[in-house]
Amino acid sequence: MTIQSMMRNIFQTKIFTLIFLFLSCLLSCILAFATTPSAVDQQRIALADKNLDANNWLSYGRGYSEQRHSPLEQIDNDNARHLKLAWYFDTGNRKGLQGTPLIIDGVMYVTAAWSVLHALDAATGEELWRFDPQVPREQNYRYCCGVVNRGAAAWQDNIYIGTLDGRLIAVNSQTGQQVWTTQTTPDGENYSITGAPRVVKGKVIIGNGGSEYGVRGYVSAYDALSGEMAWRFYTVPGNPADGFENPQMELAAKTWTGNWWEHGGGGTVWDSMAYDPELDLLYIGVGNGAPHNRYIRSPFGGDNLFLCSILALKPDTGEYVWHYQEIPAETWDYTATQTIILADIDWRGEKRKVLMQAPKAGFFYILDRATGKLLSAEPYAKKVSWASHYDMETGRPVEIEGQDYAEAPAMVYPIGIGAHNWHPMSYNPNTGLIYIPAQHIGGELQQDFNYQRYPRHWNTGVNTDVDMHNAQLSQTLMQTFVEGSLLAWDPIKQEKVWEVARPLIGNGGTLSTAGNLVFQGTVDGWFAAYDARDGSERWKYNTQNGIVGSPVSYATGDQQYIAVPAGRGGGLSQIIGLQHKVTNVNGRILAFTLTGQASLPPVPEMQIPKPPPIPDVSKEVLSQGAISYSRFCSRCHGTNVVSDGAIPDLRHLDQIWHDNFNKVVLEGMMEQAGMPRFDDVLDEQSADAIHAFILEQANQDYQLRYHANWWSKTKQWSYQKLANALKYLSELQ
Numbered sequence: 001m002t003i004q005s006m007m008r009n010i011f012q013t014k015i016f017t018l019i020f021l022f023l024s025c026l027l028s029c030i031l032a033f034a035t036t037p038s039a040v041d042q043q044r045i046a047l048a049d050k051n052l053d054a055n056n057w058l059s060y061g062r063g064y065s066e067q068r069h070s071p072l073e074q075i076d077n078d079n080a081r082h083l084k085l086a087w088y089f090d091t092g093n094r095k096g097l098q099g100t101p102l103i104i105d106g107v108m109y110v111t112a113a114w115s116v117l118h119a120l121d122a123a124t125g126e127e128l129w130r131f132d133p134q135v136p137r138e139q140n141y142r143y144c145c146g147v148v149n150r151g152a153a154a155w156q157d158n159i160y161i162g163t164l165d166g167r168l169i170a171v172n173s174q175t176g177q178q179v180w181t182t183q184t185t186p187d188g189e190n191y192s193i194t195g196a197p198r199v200v201k202g203k204v205i206i207g208n209g210g211s212e213y214g215v216r217g218y219v220s221a222y223d224a225l226s227g228e229m230a231w232r233f234y235t236v237p238g239n240p241a242d243g244f245e246n247p248q249m250e251l252a253a254k255t256w257t258g259n260w261w262e263h264g265g266g267g268t269v270w271d272s273m274a275y276d277p278e279l280d281l282l283y284i285g286v287g288n289g290a291p292h293n294r295y296i297r298s299p300f301g302g303d304n305l306f307l308c309s310i311l312a313l314k315p316d317t318g319e320y321v322w323h324y325q326e327i328p329a330e331t332w333d334y335t336a337t338q339t340i341i342l343a344d345i346d347w348r349g350e351k352r353k354v355l356m357q358a359p360k361a362g363f364f365y366i367l368d369r370a371t372g373k374l375l376s377a378e379p380y381a382k383k384v385s386w387a388s389h390y391d392m393e394t395g396r397p398v399e400i401e402g403q404d405y406a407e408a409p410a411m412v413y414p415i416g417i418g419a420h421n422w423h424p425m426s427y428n429p430n431t432g433l434i435y436i437p438a439q440h441i442g443g444e445l446q447q448d449f450n451y452q453r454y455p456r457h458w459n460t461g462v463n464t465d466v467d468m469h470n471a472q473l474s475q476t477l478m479q480t481f482v483e484g485s486l487l488a489w490d491p492i493k494q495e496k497v498w499e500v501a502r503p504l505i506g507n508g509g510t511l512s513t514a515g516n517l518v519f520q521g522t523v524d525g526w527f528a529a530y531d532a533r534d535g536s537e538r539w540k541y542n543t544q545n546g547i548v549g550s551p552v553s554y555a556t557g558d559q560q561y562i563a564v565p566a567g568r569g570g571g572l573s574q575i576i577g578l579q580h581k582v583t584n585v586n587g588r589i590l591a592f593t594l595t596g597q598a599s600l601p602p603v604p605e606m607q608i609p610k611p612p613p614i615p616d617v618s619k620e621v622l623s624q625g626a627i628s629y630s631r632f633c634s635r636c637h638g639t640n641v642v643s644d645g646a647i648p649d650l651r652h653l654d655q656i657w658h659d660n661f662n663k664v665v666l667e668g669m670m671e672q673a674g675m676p677r678f679d680d681v682l683d684e685q686s687a688d689a690i691h692a693f694i695l696e697q698a699n700q701d702y703q704l705r706y707h708a709n710w711w712s713k714t715k716q717w718s719y720q721k722l723a724n725a726l727k728y729l730s731e732l733q
């Protein structure tokens with residue numbers, strides 16, 4: 001080899017190396033760009049409402065109109081049957097997934113139990129970082145309905161989350177480092193945040209929950225970059241002696257009676273919001289009264305503004321523009337906090353900008369969103385017993401006598417669980433249909449004549465002390481509806497177009513796609529796709545875990561993905577408890593494509609220990625234990641000690657917990673795991689009675705479990721108990 005050829009070889013190698021380096025740098029830069037979220041702003045979020053920016057999911061409801069309709073159509077009616085799991089991510093926690101993930105330029109941001117935020121590579125599910133806001137576990141007593149979180153918001157380079165203990169936190173979208181944090185709720189009061197923030201014109205809008213504990217509702221706005229508070233709008237009036245924050249509060253106070261402020265009033269803005277950039281109006285949904293019973297809350301009558309109302313506010317200042325009160329003087333735990341969807345529709349021959357909602361009370365409302373005028377209120381629920389119809393002249397419901405349970409107990413449809421709760425509905429502008437995770441359930445309500453206010457516990461003013469030890473199966477209660485459905489509703493014709501029956505209630509939110517599909521997960525563990533036009537099933541997948549959260553669609557690389565959080569949890573799931581086989585599976589995020597190659601690991605075997613014998617106590621003690629259990633324990637550990645798996649099932653405790661039962665219940669031994677202490681309301685004797693009742697239930701369960709048909713027996717047993725406890729279920733969020 002000559003010197004020249006050697007030099008030429010080296011030169012060529014160097015050139016080759018340089019070209020290689022250049023190309024690999026270019027490739028990594030492209031890859032880095034592809035997986036690095038670029039800034040989110042008003043324009044980008046608004047594009048979603050024009051069916052653009054198809055690859056992303058930039059806000060809780062995808063765009064400001066909260067339609068949850070993805071313009072992606074790679075996955076469609078014909079090929080949906082080929083959907084396969086592409087990846088799954090294990091959150092490491094079983095305490096409930098209610099979220100809707102955000103997807104920004106190839107990165108998924110998803111919130112999980114205890115307000116933890118995960119950033120995942122949306123193509124692979126690989127965790128990029130996680131942010132744990134370290135929510136104080138011992139304050140679990142004030143988190144009404146599970147330690148869940150429904151989602152994050154994005155603006156510029158930040159991701160925003162609300163935490164259970166009332167903080168609003170900005171986190172850098174690329175590093176997961178905290179940028180700022182602010183406490184949005186007063187110290188020592190029973191507020192919590194489970195809802196997703198929204199960002200409008202550089203302001204992060206956040207509400208909160210806590211009506212069952214007697215708080216006063218409000219919504220606040222913070223500067224997205226600095227975290228400074230910009231404005232706050234209260235939804236119910238405070239004590240007039242303290243002065244009113246604005247003229248609307250003074251007007252609202254005229255619709256309340258008695259010393260309502262001592263009960264808090266309620267009206268929390270715990271979930272739904274939407275924004276119209278053209279009208280520049282922010283819409284918020286206001287919740288139920290505190291306590292639920294209006295004769296305790298506002299004893300001499302009144303509409304109790306702005307409970308159960310849609311409010312339109314100016315996003316820059318929080319100034320009031322209009323309101324529409326769906327249910328004046330609500331007394332059933334009804335709310336206007338369910339999904340608000342904005343759309344432009346042909347209404348009676350003209351194009352109207354409308355706002356649509358299908359809240360708990362069972363009526364589907366359409367408002368003109370410029371003025372707040374009611375255009376339509378027709379029942380979408382199978383049975384509505386509290387009102388006969390809406391008077392379209394006044395815009396008010398016509399209540400049915402006796403349904404206010406003032407003089408005598410009343411069977412009410414829907415019960416406060418709602419014909420539709422927080423699980424988001426979606427709208428397909430092509431079919432013109434709304435896809436509602438609907439349910440049908442009634443229950444008996446009765447006045448709590450011994451009402452007393454507990455500072456740390458639920459206060460509803462509805463009698464919920466059920467002696468489940470002595471409960472006999474009531475034929476009346478067994479005849480009530482307890483079923484769910486996926487309901488396709490035509491808002492213009494005001495009628496059902498199709499419906500898929502669900503055996504259970506509390507199913508997940510819905511996703512609409514331009515591939516003419518509707519996706520929904522169910523609380524009994526299926527994730528399925530349906531033809532958006534006629535509801536025929538196109539695909540389903542056994543997810544090994546109940547689904548209550550909401551699916552999203554996005555694209556990265558050349559693939560369309562459908563992703564869904566799989567994990568039970570939250571108020572409804574906890575109270576109803578065993579609706580299907582409880583498994584030991586953590587909450588997971590599952591992502592599907594047409595070419596996926598992943599699979600879920602096998603479900604681990606459950607080991608159920610033999611419970612200690614029932615202590616030798618009188619029937620009265622067991623009854624007392626059952627009543628105390630229903631009042632203080634069943635909200636998390638489930639009706640009749642039947643848990644949903646997200647919270648320990650007390651029938652299946654290991655010996656060590658029986659040995660330390662009172663230390664856990666009275667001394668806070670497990671506070672750091674989220675089990676509150678109850679020594680403010682229970683003494684040793686009542687804790688012992690609860691323990692005896694739990695052991696009675698555990699022994700019944702253990703005997704059933706070794707029966708040949710244990711599963712069908714257990715299910716039947718569980719439903720009978722559920723029916724017996726419907727009075728209790730009326731307390732749900």
Ligand code: CA
Pocket residue numbers: 211212287288333732733
């Ligand atoms: Ca409530």
